[in-house]
Amino acid sequence: MSSKDENSQLTCSFCGKSQDEVKKLIAGPTVYICDECIELCNDIIDEESRLDQSSDPELKQLPKPVEIKEILDEYVIGQERAKKILSVAVYNHYKRVESTEKNDIEIQKSNVLLLGPTGSGKTLLAQTLARVLDVPFT
Numbered sequence: 001m002s003s004k005d006e007n008s009q010l011t012c013s014f015c016g017k018s019q020d021e022v023k024k025l026i027a028g029p030t031v032y033i034c035d036e037c038i039e040l041c042n043d044i045i046d047e048e049s050r051l052d053q054s055s056d057p058e059l060k061q062l063p064k065p066v067e068i069k070e071i072l073d074e075y076v077i078g079q080e081r082a083k084k085i086l087s088v089a090v091y092n093h094y095k096r097v098e099s100t101e102k103n104d105i106e107i108q109k110s111n112v113l114l115l116g117p118t119g120s121g122k123t124l125l126a127q128t129l130a131r132v133l134d135v136p137f138t
Contacts, residue, residue: 012037065091068132075128076121083125086112090129 068087130137
């Protein structure tokens, strides 16, 4: 990693190109880097950033059904069966979305219908799930 050759010509510490072969040579404490190497590094960082964004961050952070139910337990009293069914249904929904994007494995689509008298917690369950999953509730 020489930054100077015999004629005191500055060179890029990464690719070895001389100052005359590049548009710009930036000096560090003990190294030099050319504009071409910087552009290459930026391309690598951009590509890695795009790959990270393509893998959905919501799916990485998706809590397991047991964790979803525990969160619902903090806000909703009773309705154990409904909380359990909703937790599994939400988890399967996101897994189904993920699996259709990545491979040919099919997870069957399911629907949930919340029925009950006024004040039984239907809206509260839906609002809490929306908050847990960071999705809008309208």
